[in-house]
Amino acid sequence: MKVTKTLAGIALASSLALPAMAQDPTFFRIGTGGAGGTYFPIGGTIANGISSPPGSRACDEGGQCGVPGMIAIAQSTTASVFNNAAVQNGELEAGLAGAYSTRDMYLGTGKFEGKPHPKLRIVANLFPEDLHLVLPKGASINDLSDLAGKRVGIAQAGSGTQVAVLQMLDAWGVNRDNMEEAELNNSQSAERLADGQIDAYFYAAGWPVAAMVQLSSTKGMNLHSFTEEDLTKINEIVPTYIPSKIPGGVYEGIDTDTLTPAVSAMLVVSSDLSEDLVYELTKALWNDNTRKLLDNGHAKGKQITIETALDGVEAMGVPLHPGAEKFYKEAGLLK
Template structure:
């Protein structure tokens, strides 16, 4: 399975590699930790990069109390671009990634061997933290309106990338409403480009707002967001319990001046059962360090919603023993 390393991290690794030639002891103490994210235009990609920065503390770095990194000593975390939730669950279970971001639906279904994972239970995955809500976007060309989801019948519709949790959910929704559309497997960047070029009529994507790719689309061609009716939101929740009612407020995207009722699923950070307990404990501790709070708040709009108080909200798989140790210390687990 091929992954793409976040560019600035790759450059950083190169620098550290050179330093390692000069100071071999640094290189010997270094540990790389791969975090699966998503496509470059989505939210997993930048959030994964922020988390990687927060938990990293390369050999030779300044001490935390002297203005340096407050991450795990010797750790270099790498944010890796992937096809998101399903791909990350599969890769972590197989030991091809050390950790990753994934939607609660993919995480829970993967661990239990349900949905897309029937006959392929991912019993090696464990929880580090619940992160933030991921809103479902149904994106339409500027000036386009739908009376209901059923108006998608016969249209060219992007259903997200293969290996993404969004695609699993979207196909469940289309099947529930018996919508026969021309479905195209596209990542977020491909979806926005094809919508702008008039090659598709709509596309779905779920993630933490705002999407960089949609900000760009809004500043060039413009777009509309479909407002899910109350009945549709309740029906989607009934068929996909992980999706709950949510709202994309007006102004989240500069060109969207109206509130957008929708549904959302939680994004979560998971790892493998075989990751060392002490390492995951230190990583979890670094994730919730007060200096990480500053990184999250400044780094991405969704970062402000990543808070310790909801770290275990909606968690339906076992917590990694290392993370559990930390949450017991802070009183989240009795």
């Protein structure tokens, strides 16, 4: 898939250094995910928060409080793997991506063996993405081995979810040879589960996921709750997936907590961006105006905080962008 085209006919500014007088707009493309997931609404909120188009009212006069001259655009994509590749190749300035695929792509390990993406840089840890293993209402499985011979949605090609899920399934003896896989986005998966065309599907996203909210309130659904032993096993296979839970009551008809692995969602940029630009971007991400936008937007926005911005980043082995590092040092979050 290609990035959704927006602002047709407008050329991207050739330089992404801060405009001296904020006269000329700087267009800043942020890759997100499918409209039925979490990346797209969160990415839109971030884009709104860091934007401050030329000619707009000053922040202290009730205007936008983003980077002067910046027009940030959230674009729907196939998520993590696509976003990271597009940032590396200069097709996007930033992207939302899971820690798992970001680490492997930066280092050139795992599925990306010998294909490092050295330009990837971190701005912030955002929120945990819980892996949802969605089943029809009333259905259940003992463990992942029960998915052999089933029709299973493994998330869309180009997503970090699919890469991780295939590794997990393989550890339980399930692979493309003994299941009927479907490479679908979240909305497509929910529709096909509701229609009885697939038996289960995986999707990693911050709850509540819009397509699952709709599914649970119409056809109904169930979520697989992993055992603690299975969560330990998954963490050994995919270290960036850690034990988590989806609280009961998030989705209609599912009243108990669901134990599941989760991976952190990161805001990733290119090392080609100037230190000044990323410093101002990071500053705008954590100002009071963006805080209000995050608190009043998607439910996951409340979990995006400056206090957790650096959680897990050092352990990933992917560097912070120097502009973000400068901000966090000034904020007292880094020595």
